[in-house]
Amino acid sequence: MTTIEQNIDPILIAILEKVSDPEIPVLSIMDMGVVRSAVIENDIVKVQITPTYSGCPAMDVIGDDIKAALTKAGYTSEVELILTPAWTTDWITPRGRKALEDYGIAAPLGAVADKDVLLHGKRLVKCPQCGSTNTRMVSQFGSTACKAQFQCDDCQEPFDYFKCLK
């Protein structure tokens, strides 16, 4: 899953794990699966990250945050954005999914279930607040490109659902 074609020097893992998604402070970029490689070449750390959605404005910030974290650890670094292979929600780790849920964002379902929910109104998404699956989609488009707007008909709380991108 997340280890598809990743090439990360173990020395760098601890540093990169502390860089978090700018929108979701509890979620590390490592758990999002956006870091595809991080290697040390001739004393320079070269990191490759891949964007989630094409227009995701967080990617520039993530790039800067990675450089800042590496600088703090004493490294010179370069961050490159690569488009292939294309990011998919499959690359979010189980720990990442839990971080999303704890934060109040429902983690993405698999591709088929996602379509059932977004297109056919099935009630499969678990409310991050009360755990009920008596939930419905309010809008396919939410506060950011990656999320859809949902409502729980049991506890009445609205919440974001991270859309499956596959």
Added chain:
Amino acid sequence: MKNENLYKYILGIADNSLILGQRLGELCGHGPSLETDIACTNLSLDLLGQVRSYYQYAAKIVGDGKTEDDIAMLRTEREYINVLLVEQPNTDFAYSMGRQFLFDVYHLLVLNELQKSKDLTLAAIATKSIKEVSYHKRFSTDWIKRLGDGTEESNKRMQAAIDDLWTYTDELFHQTEADKAMVAEGIGVDVTKLKDAYYQEVSDILQEATLTVPESKYFQKGGKQGVHTEHMGFLLAELQYMQRAYPNMEW
């Protein structure tokens, strides 16, 4: 420049998304409902994100220090080679959805082929964009059906929009010399081969939406040659205002 045909080919694709993204962005704060406002700006964001990838690649090809921003913001009207369809204004919501639908069906067909391009960067951008553009097409198709098969008024407005925008659809399947050169190299998509599938799909959905498929055979063209409708000047005035008023400004 090296590979001028590739540069022009990229602009031919990316300019469509830039101008459509700009039109969608105009709806920010003005959508008919909060939900549709957010949806349209999400679509715009997706498109502009894709445009950045295309223009960054194009800037690398030019190689004279030009940036993605220069390409996006500082060309003159005749240097933009988007199709006329995407520059049509947000006359009403039916027009916005009509424009979106007529483009989304085409966009998805193109990206499906572009994924197979011999140019790996274009193939990668297409593979990524396709996931997003399928959501766009579902959104616009849904609205065509809701408005077409809605009230008497929504049907009237949706029909009027389709009737007006129909004249811009044929240009989607025109090829410039740069397009033809790229097709020959296995890099570009031969859009002439997509025409039948496009009109079949569009007609099926229009009929499902209880709308009449226009029969007019009079089609407009010129965007791909940089000859635009009267709307383009106003659009560029807004798009380019800040960069021209404050040259070299940065955040």
